[in-house]
Amino acid sequence: MSSAPWYLNAEKPYSLKHQRKWKSDPNYSKSWYDRGAKIYQADKYRKGACESNCGAMTHDKKSCMDRPRKAGAKWTNMHIAPDEKVETFELDYDGKRDRWNGFDPSTYSRVIEQYEAREEARRKYLKEQQLKSWKRRTITRKVIVQSAMKKMTRMNSRWMRLGLMRANKWTLQRWRSVFVLLVVEALGTVRNLRIREDTAKYLLNLDVNSAYYDPKTRSMREDPLPDADPNEKGDNQYRVSGQALEFKQLNIHAWEAFDKGQDIHMQAARLKQNYCIRIIRLSKRS
Template identity: 60%
Template sequence: MASDLPDNHRKKRKMQKYSTPNNEVTPFRKAAFKSREDHRKQIELEEARKAGLAPAEVDEDGNEINPHIPRYMSSAPWYLNAERPSLKHQRKWKLDPNNKNCWYDRGAKTFQADKFRKGACENCGAITHTSKTCMERPRKAGAKLTGKNIAPDEKIETFDLDYDGKRDPWNGYDAASYAHVIDRYEARDEARKKYLKEQQLKKLEEKNDSDGEDGLNVDEAKVDESKQMDFAKVEKRVRTTGGGSTGTVRNLRIREDIAKYLVNLDVNSAHYDPKARSMRGDPLPDMDPNEKFYGGDNQNRISGEALEFKQLNVHVWEVFDEGNDVHMQAAPSQAELLNKSYRINKEMLRSKAKEAILEKYGNAAAEDALPRELLLGQSEREVEYDRVGRVI
């Protein structure tokens, strides 16, 4: 029994489970973990590379890697055993020794026979497949019996693909093969527009006839007026893996607004990230705030609901440090209610303290008249007190 084995035997079996025949630990056991400080330095280095303050990263071949390329694209898969970031796995791998694109020649034929050959398909007569795998329509009398209409032989090719080549779902996809689908949808849209225009013209003619006017005098500008109403719309096809649909998206950008990177053309001004379209810093810090229309994306983080959300996070951290089981991501409603009750109780305590101070010392800003002894109670008579506060 495994339980009766000594500890050293159990340990030896466990090491054999995670080791190679050469007694070397497999790569997935050598997972390198970064500390929080190393992770922070890595993020600062990436930001400096994007800003142009630090040199770009170099791959194994000595080529510079664009700092705006995401990490999940520049990091090679684990099965390639790459020591550093590279873009080799993103390049075309379907290449022959002559560096030409090669893939299966779809629908290509090689030889057209005149008569039936032994071992060929009994249905169509092609030598490259059997009757069981034949893709033609089953004939009433096959080519073996009639010896007529012999189908040409298909072109058979074999490729020696690597790991990711065999598992690529888009392997051999030709984008030009999708053109007929787009043409069909565009023809359908044109037919729909034509039909709607005819229906609208028909309604206008009926209305003019009912009013006693000539139905032929139709203003074309009125027909296209409905289309002009949608000048701010942008038609966008939204396609997903589950099927896809066509949606209409409003163009929210006002063309009169100046782009962020054109506010200050100085190269040393605030950094603009073109991939995220963000400018965190203020491009014009010395400008009058009353005349400034854009002060950087950071101004949105310290105003409005963003500031309230930060205060909520800080309160949850403080409550958790005190020993309460509160988590912002796990139970956001609980954290919100706890923060709300905390603010209410804090305001009540503050108002009670204020009332106690006013009751004890009075309110000089109140509209009630002050007592006469307070108004005329001052004098130049010297009064001496002891340490306890009694008059000597």
């Protein structure tokens, strides 16, 4: 109540003298108990001390907070607990209700150390798991490379033994390309890359309802241009026109001629193949 009640003399100026304690008492203390402080360490039991347990003079056996002993200090006269520091304070209204009274900020360092230790253990565990996964991937890659090399060695020895190295030159080259792909895939050096000059798949169709593009895996499951001509989408327009079509026909001719027993190879005997194709075309015209 900041104003005087109605039954007091209203002619005098208002004050807080009608309150019980309207001034702060200088005798009130703002300090707090000294936690864990000890004042005296006795060597033997003293009369009036905590007889059935610790042997301290500042409390009796009913209020003893130590672990219960099988035989008290009065009978053993050993391990006498030190006397606690007992203090009494007269606190004011705010001091009694201050929940942070007596709090030591330095004790929060224990909480910080606990969280730092937990974070350090977490980082150590993640590093160990990462090393284990890296070792597993390395072992898997080595197994793939070794199996591919063994297969290549076995095929080479078989062809050398049968005398078919020259006849199966194209097959050997194909196996070598497969081996290179296996090694590259095992080493993990190939990613979903594209040439910077090529148009990205998500830019082919800017309609919001078109095929969904996942940026994390760089994959587009659906066709961004479902209504377009299949021969005019992507690299197909280059495969079915120009020199690419002629190169494709040369490859097909070399494969068919090799299967029929002719010594023609696309890379090894390019001029011979071109000469054979020219003769075939001239014979068809005549």
